[in-house]
Structures are given as C-alpha cells and as structure tokens.
Amino acid sequence: xxxLDQRTLPFETREERAxxxxxxxxxxxxxxxxGAPCIGVFAAYGVALVRRTLHDDAAFAQAAARxxxxxxxxxxxxxxxxxxxxxxxxxxxxxxxxxxxxQVDAAIATHGLELIPQGARIITHCxxxxxxxxxxxxxxxxxxxxxxxxxxxxVYVDETRPLLQGARLTMLELQAAGVEALLQVDGAAGxxxxxxxxDLVIVGADRVARNGDTANKIGTYALAILAxxxxxxxxxxxxxxxxxxxxxxxxxxxxxxxxAREVTAFRESAAAPESTRVFNPAFDVTPRHLVTAFVxxxxxxxxxxxxxxxxxxxxx
Amino acid sequence: xxxLDQRTLPFETREERAxxxxxxxxxxxxxxxxGAPCIGVFAAYGVALVRRTLHDDAAFAQAAARxxxxxxxxxxxxxxxxxxxxxxxxxxxxxxxxxxxxQVDAAIATHGLELIPQGARIITHCxxxxxxxxxxxxxxxxxxxxxxxxxxxxVYVDETRPLLQGARLTMLELQAAGVEALLQVDGAAGxxxxxxxxDLVIVGADRVARNGDTANKIGTYALAILAxxxxxxxxxxxxxxxxxxxxxxxxxxxxxxxxAREVTAFRESAAAPESTRVFNPAFDVTPRHLVTAFVxxxxxxxxxxxxxxxxxxxxx
Numbered sequence: 001x002x003x004l005d006q007r008t009l010p011f012e013t014r015e016e017r018a019x020x021x022x023x024x025x026x027x028x029x030x031x032x033x034x035g036a037p038c039i040g041v042f043a044a045y046g047v048a049l050v051r052r053t054l055h056d057d058a059a060f061a062q063a064a065a066r067x068x069x070x071x072x073x074x075x076x077x078x079x080x081x082x083x084x085x086x087x088x089x090x091x092x093x094x095x096x097x098x099x100x101x102x103q104v105d106a107a108i109a110t111h112g113l114e115l116i117p118q119g120a121r122i123i124t125h126c127x128x129x130x131x132x133x134x135x136x137x138x139x140x141x142x143x144x145x146x147x148x149x150x151x152x153x154x155v156y157v158d159e160t161r162p163l164l165q166g167a168r169l170t171m172l173e174l175q176a177a178g179v180e181a182l183l184q185v186d187g188a189a190g191x192x193x194x195x196x197x198x199d200l201v202i203v204g205a206d207r208v209a210r211n212g213d214t215a216n217k218i219g220t221y222a223l224a225i226l227a228x229x230x231x232x233x234x235x236x237x238x239x240x241x242x243x244x245x246x247x248x249x250x251x252x253x254x255x256x257x258x259x260a261r262e263v264t265a266f267r268e269s270a271a272a273p274e275s276t277r278v279f280n281p282a283f284d285v286t287p288r289h290l291v292t293a294f295v296x297x298x299x300x301x302x303x304x305x306x307x308x309x310x311x312x313x314x315x316x
Numbered sequence: 317x318x319x320l321d322q323r324t325l326p327f328e329t330r331e332e333r334a335x336x337x338x339x340x341x342x343x344x345x346x347x348x349x350x351g352a353p354c355i356g357v358f359a360a361y362g363v364a365l366v367r368r369t370l371h372d373d374a375a376f377a378q379a380a381a382r383x384x385x386x387x388x389x390x391x392x393x394x395x396x397x398x399x400x401x402x403x404x405x406x407x408x409x410x411x412x413x414x415x416x417x418x419q420v421d422a423a424i425a426t427h428g429l430e431l432i433p434q435g436a437r438i439i440t441h442c443x444x445x446x447x448x449x450x451x452x453x454x455x456x457x458x459x460x461x462x463x464x465x466x467x468x469x470x471v472y473v474d475e476t477r478p479l480l481q482g483a484r485l486t487m488l489e490l491q492a493a494g495v496e497a498l499l500q501v502d503g504a505a506g507x508x509x510x511x512x513x514x515d516l517v518i519v520g521a522d523r524v525a526r527n528g529d530t531a532n533k534i535g536t537y538a539l540a541i542l543a544x545x546x547x548x549x550x551x552x553x554x555x556x557x558x559x560x561x562x563x564x565x566x567x568x569x570x571x572x573x574x575x576a577r578e579v580t581a582f583r584e585s586a587a588a589p590e591s592t593r594v595f596n597p598a599f600d601v602t603p604r605h606l607v608t609a610f611v612x613x614x615x616x617x618x619x620x621x622x623x624x625x626x627x628x629x630x631x632x
Contacts, residue, residue, distance in 0.1 A: 010589045125503075156595055159579065159587065161477060161501040167580070167588040175589060183579050183588055184595040185477040187441075187502040187535025191600040194537065219503025221510065222542055229541045263475065263499055264483070269583035271475065272483040272499055273326045273491060279472055279500040284507040 001049050003042065005032045006131060007163075010172040021050045021063035028070040028077070031163060035132020036206045036242055037101055040076030042134075043067050044097045047081055048090035072254040073215055073283050075207040075244045098134055104239045105135030107297035112142030112202070112237055115293070115300065118151050120199045123189055123227075125158040126217035127165035128204035128237065129173035138237040139202040140170060142295060144177045154180045156192045160217060161185075162262040162280065186219050193230040201227045202295075205238035210313075212288030212305030213250025214238075218281055224290035236286075237295040245313050250285035258282045317365050319358065321348045322447060323479075326488040337366045337379035344386040344393070347479060351448020352522045352558055353417055356392030358450075359383050360413045363397055364406035388570040389531055389599045391523040391560045414450055420555045421451030423613035428458030428518070428553055431609070431616065434467050436515045439505055439543075441474040442533035443481035444520035444553065445489035454553040455518040456486060458611060460493045470496045472508045476533060477501075478578040478596065502535050509546040517543045518611075521554035526629075528604030528621030529566025530554075534597055540606035552602075553611040561629050566601035574598045 005014040007030070016032065018024050024046035027033045033042045047064050054060040068081040080097055087093035116122070122143060129140035136144065146153045155174055160166035167183055174181040184192060192198055201223055207215040214220075214236050227234040247253060260278040265271055294301040294308075298315065301308035321330040323346070332348065334340050340362035343349045349358045363380050370376045384397040396413055403409035432438070438459060445456035452460065462469045471490055476482035483499055490497040500508060508514055517539055523531040530536075530552050543550040563569060576594040581587055610617040610624075614631065617624035 011586055158503075159477070161475070161503060164582070164587050167592075171588050171592050175591075181593070182595040183592050185502070185534065185579055187474070187477060187533075187538055188595060188597060188600075190538030190541060191534060191597050192595060194600070196595070217503075218501065218507060222503055222506030222538060225506060225542055225545045226538055229545070263501055266582040266587065267585035269585040270327060271480050271583070272487050275491075276483075276487050276499050277497070279498040279504060279508060279512070281504060281507050284504075284510070 001045055003027060003033055006034055006169065007032055010168055018046060018049070021067055024050070024067050025070045035127065036074035036076045036204065037133035037138070037239055038131065039071065039074050040080035040241060041098045041101055043077050044080040044084045044094035047084045048094045051090050072256050073206045076241045079241045101133055101239070102135040104297040105133055105137055105141050108138055108237050108239065108295055109136060109141040109145035111299050112295040113145050113149060115200065115235055115295065116142065116146040116151055116153060117199055120146065120151065120153045121156065121197055122153050123156045123158065123192060123198055123201045123223065124170065125166060125203045125220055125223055126160045127169035129170060131169055131173070132204070138204045138239065140173060142202060142237055143179060147177055147179045152180070154182070156196065156198065157181055157183050158186045158189060158219065158223070159183055160219060162266070164266065189223055190226050193226055193232060198232055200233045200235060202235040202237055205236050205242045206283055207253055208238060208243045208294070208309070209247040209249050209253065210244070210306060210309055211249050212291055212309060214286045214291060215250065215253045215255070215283045216286065218284050221284035221286045224286040228290050233292040234290060235293055235295055236291055239297055240312055243309055243313060250287060253285055256282040317361055319343060319349055322350055322485065323348055326484055334362060334365070337383055340366070340383050341386045351443065352390035352392045352520065353449035353454070353555055354447065355387065355390050356396035356557060357414045357417055359393050360396040360400045360410035363400045364410045367406050388572050389522045392557045395557045417449055417555070418451040420613040421449055421453055421457050424454055424553050424555065424611055425452060425457040425461035427615050428611040429461050429465060431516065431551055431611065432458065432462040432467055432469060433515055436462065436467065436469045437472070437513055438469050439472045439474065439508060439514055439517045439539065440486065441482060441519045441536055441539055442476045443485035445486060447485055447489070448520070454520045454555065456489060458518060458553055459495060463493055463495045468496070470498070472512065472514065473497055473499050474502045474505060474535060475499055476535060505539055506542050509542055509548060514548055516549045516551060518551040518553055521552050521558045522599055523563070523569055524552070524554055524559045524610070524625070525563040525565050525569065526560070526622060526625055527565050528607055528625060530602045530607060531566065531569045531571070531599045532602065534600050537600035537602045540602040544606050549608040550606060551609055551611055552607055555613055556628055559625055559629060566603060569601055572598040
C-alpha cells in the first residue's frame with residue numbers, strides 16, 4: 001500500500017510503501033501518516049491489506065489489534081479498524097470509509113460556510129486539510145470553501161510546534177488554494193487577537209467526548225482560552241467519527257506523551273542543549289464551555305452539547 | 317569590544333568584536349547581543365568605544381543616535397545611551413551601568429525569593445538569565461536564587477519561538493545551576509497549567525509603561541491570559557531601567573516586526589514553503605490587570621501599579 005510521507009512535506013515528496021502490520025503501525029506512530037480522519041482511512045486499508053497476507057486468524061487478530069492502538073488519542077483509528085473487522089469484505093469496507101470521508105468533508109465544508117463572514121480573519125492551528133483526512137479537510141476544508149465562495153478570508157496560521165504541521169502543510173494547502181495566509185509562531189496568537197481584528201478560530205479534533213470536551217493538537221486549549229478572553233468564536237470542525245460514543249468527558253481522554261527529540265530538534269537543527277528533558281504532550285483537552293460550536297457533516301452543533309452530540313451519534 | 321554571539325549558543329561559543337557604531341548596531345539588531353538590560357550595558361560600552369575613535373562631534377552624535385534606536389522596544393537601550401552621553405567620562409559611566417546592573421540583579425533575586433514557595437513549579441518564557449543582563453539575570457536570577465536557597469523549584473521552560481531563547485539559553489543556564497528544568501513548546505503552557513500544578517509564572521520585561529502595561533517577548537501576553545484563567549500568579553521581574561518614565565500606557569509602546577525568515581526557518585532548517593508571508597511581532601503587550609506583581613531592585617510592586625511605579629521612578 002503506497003502512501004505519502006507527511007513528515008518531509010513540503011520540502012520533499014516521498015512516497016513510501018506499507019507491506020506489513022508493522023509498516024502500518026510505524027507509519028502512524030512516526031506521523032508519516034497523520035490527521036485523525038486520515039489515520040482512520042489508512043488503518044482501514046492497512047487492516048484489509050494485512051488480512052490478505054496473514055492467513056492465520058489469531059496472528060491477524062493480534063496484528064489488527066496493534067494497528068488499532070498505534071496511537072491512543074484519535075478515536076477515528078479504533079472506529080475505522082472496528083468497522084473493517086466487522087465487515088464481510090474488508091477492502092470494500094476500507095474503500096467505503098474513504099469515499100464516505102470525502103462526502104463527510106464536503107458536508108462539513110458546506111455547513112461551516114455559514115460561520116465564515118465576508119473577508120473573515122481566521123486563526124487556525126495544526127493541519128486539517130486534505131492530507132489529514134483523505135477528503136478536502138475539516139477546518140481547512142471550511143476555509144477553502146469560503147475562498148471558493150468568494151469570501152476572501154485571511155488566515156493566520158499557527159506554525160504548530162513541535163512538528164510544524166501548520167507551517168509545512170497548512171501553508172502549502174492554503175497557498176495552493178489561493179487563500180491569503182500569514183504564518184505566525186504559536187506564541188503570536190494572542191497578539192493577533194489583540195491587534196489584527198480576528199473574527200474566529202477554527203480547528204479540527206482528534207477526539208470529542210460525549211459532553212463536548214475536545215482533544216486536539218497541543219496548543220489548541222491555549223488558543224481556546226485566548227479566544228474566550230477576546231470574545232472571539234471558537235469552532236471545532238470534526239466528522240462524526242471523531243466523536244467518541246463511549247467517553248463521557250475530557251478527563252478520560254488518553255493523552256500521548258511523545259519523544260523528547262521532537263522538542264529538542266526540528267529536522268536537522270538542534271534546538272536545546274544535550275540531555276534536555278521535556279514536557280511533550282501531543283494533545284491537550286479543551287473543555288466544552290470554551291467551544292462555540294462544532295461543525296459536523298450533520299450540521300452545526302450548538303450548546304447544550306451533550307444533547308446535540310447524542311443526536312448526532314444516534315442517527316448514524 | 318569583544319562580545320559573545322548569543323545566536324549560536326549553546327551549540328557554538330563564538331566571540332565577536334565590535335569596532336564601529338555599525339558593528340554595535342548590527343550586534344543589537346541581529347540579536348547577537350540581546351536581553352533588554354544586556355542591550356543597555358552593551359550600548360553604553362559601544363557609545364564609549366565609538367567616542368574614542370570618532371572625534372568629529374556631529375559624526376559621533378549621529379552614531380550614538382543610531383545605536384540608541386537600534387531596536388525600538390527595550391527602553392534600557394535609550395536609557396543607557398542617554399546616561400553615557402550625559403556623563404563626563406563615558407567609559408567610566410558604562411562601567412558604572414554594568415556594575416549597577418549586577419547589584420540590581422542581586423537585589424531583584426533577593427526580593428523575588430519571597431514569591432517562590434518551597435518546591436514551586438514555575439513557567440518561564442524567553443531568556444532572562446545572566447547572558448541577558450550582564451549580571452545574574454532578572455526572572456531567571458530569582459529562580460536560581462530559589463535553587464540556592466534550597467527551595468528546589470521545577471521549571472517548565474517555554475522554548476520561545478521563533479529564536480528559541482528558552483530552549484537554547486534558559487535551558488543552558490538552568491542546567492548549569494542544577495535547577496530541574498523541562499523544555500516545552502510554547503503551545504504546551506496551557507496543558508502544563510491544567511495538569512502540572514504550576515504555582516506561578518515569572519518573566520522579564522523589555523519596557524513597562526507608567527501604568528504597568530508590559531512589553532515582553534512575543535507569547536508573554538498569551539501566557540498572562542492563561543495564568544489568569546487558571547488563577548496562577550503572573551510576576552514580571554525587571555530593573556528600574558526597564559520602566560519607561562515617559563510612556564503612560566501599553567498601546568504607545570512601539571512593537572518591532574521582524575524578518576519573515578525567523579519564522580519560515582528553524583535555525584538551519586526550512587520550516588515552511590518558499591514565499592510564505594508572516595505575522596512576526598517580536599514582542600507583545602500584557603495589560604497591567606494581568607500582572608500580579610513586579611519584582612524590582614527596590615522591592616515587590618503590587619497594585620495599584622501607577623502609584624507604585626511612580627514611587628520607584630521618583631527615588632532614582
């Protein structure tokens with residue numbers, strides 16, 4: 001199974017190939033494949049692929065279980081693996097998940113459009129474009145749809161340390177779509193809100209609990225507090241598959257702590273003295289009271305969120 | 317005049333030499349010499365040096381004026397240049413400014429110590445240690461004094477993009493002083509406050525207005541809002557020379573916009589697509605109501621700040 005290594009973009013376009021369950025797990029763990037919906041689609045194809053080569057049922061079950069937990073936070077991963085495992089034709093089901101994601105992204109973009117004023121100034125964090133979903137993207141899909149609708153948004157893009165998905169991937173996709181985009185360090189979001197007449201923040205999600213608490217890329221929680229402080233709407237664009245039907249609240253979401261080298265270096269450049277210890281959670285949890293609305297393929301969800309999320313999960 | 321190039325630390329110790337006013341201006345502008353108090357000391361010596369080689373009064377006055385405005389935000393720069401220009405023996409005055417800074421730093425550390433509980437967990441931003449002042453530092457001086465007093469603080473260090481002064485310089489000085497330190501990306505400060513039982517934030521300042529509004533490294537304003545949201549004290553450690561006797565409020569502080577390459581690269585590694593535009597203010601302004609107290613060489617200033625700051629400026 002061929003895939004694009006997102007770690008080297010936009011500097012190098014590297015196509016890799018996953019042949020085994022280990023390859024699939026590694027691609028997800030190293031963030032070669034990333035973005036919650038994209039991880040789901042990739043894992044679905046991965047399980048179907050592994051089934052073709054691993055004929056022993058016990059060995060296959062173990063391999064699928066390892067793929068299912070390759071990363072702990074994005075719920076789309078377990079959701080997609082479970083769907084494929086429960087199907088009669090695994091490859092057909094993986095295709096269906098992929099196709100559905102494209103439709104879901106299109107629906108999110110359509111619903112999100114109503115939230116974007118003409119000439120909106122928008123802050124976004126991390127990367128939520130086509131590379132992250134397999135479709136046209138979630139939060140970034142809304143922004144690109146606004147551009148296509150002639151709304152001419154201007155986007156302030158958080159670079160999103162440590163892995164700079166904002167600088168590398170969001171800038172790439174916004175430039176390709178002809179959207180006016182300014183890159184900023186993550187610490188500049190407060191100054192942007194104070195001085196640049198920001199109209200709204202829109203981000204993606206890796207997992208949303210039943211009550212609306214939202215796990216997303218580290219820095220999202222701070223951005224939500226800043227938005228609240230400046231009375232700026234804070235929107236989360238996420239497909240139904242990012243809503244966890246089991247988890248009641250954010251404090252139960254597992255947060256992955258990642259390797260120190262992500263923080264002490266970037267690509268070939270060291271950033272800190274040797275033997276530096278780090279605090280490096282990959283995600284944080286934004287409590288629901290800081291979220292203005294969710295944009296899903298089923299429409300825009302407004303508070304009270306527990307009821308709205310119940311409704312979305314019920315009609316699946 | 318020999319100086320240490322702070323841009324390459326801790327990876328390379330590079331001693332440079334300033335011979336002309338242009339050299340002095342360049343060293344300040346490129347951040348080879350940085351940290352508001354350190355810029356003041358360096359500029360003071362720089363003006364004294366230039367006076368020795370530039371005998372024409374008009375040419376000297378012009379050179380000193382250029383040094384005085386090499387960077388717009390740190391008020392210590394103009395303050396130190398004005399002091400040297402008003403003195404009879406410029407080199408002696410530069411020495412005096414340097415010696416005073418050492419005493420000032422020691423007094424700040426002593427006063428700040430009372431704010432640090434036993435085993436305190438502290439967030440700091442940018443770099444405010446000895447390299448930034450010419451003495452023992454401002455905010456970092458307080459932390460190191462707490463370590464020497466047996467308080468065993470644990471410090472969460474914002475890496476401080478774009479130029480990584482936290483990762484490169486603060487980590488270096490904290491490790492040298494034996495202080496427990498964890499490096500974090502700037503976006504992780506919110507998660508640290510939510511989950512790591514942070515007791516306080518302490519930072520430096522580049523310029524404090526008469527009313528207490530404070531300009532400091534980009535990201536400080538966001539950190540102050542996060543601290544307020546979590547009911548965590550937010551302290552600013554700064555010498556009297558960082559308080560601007562003229563400026564009434566923060567909106568009048570000039571904020572330097574710096575080069576795009578600071579953001580589009582990470583040391584030697586590219587971070588974003590070519591032709592990326594940026595929003596890159598070097599500083600932001602924290603309004604006084606987000607500051608719990610100032611730590612100065614004259615003691616800890618509590619609200620109402622205009623009165624407390626008037627008092628400090630009066631007894632100079």
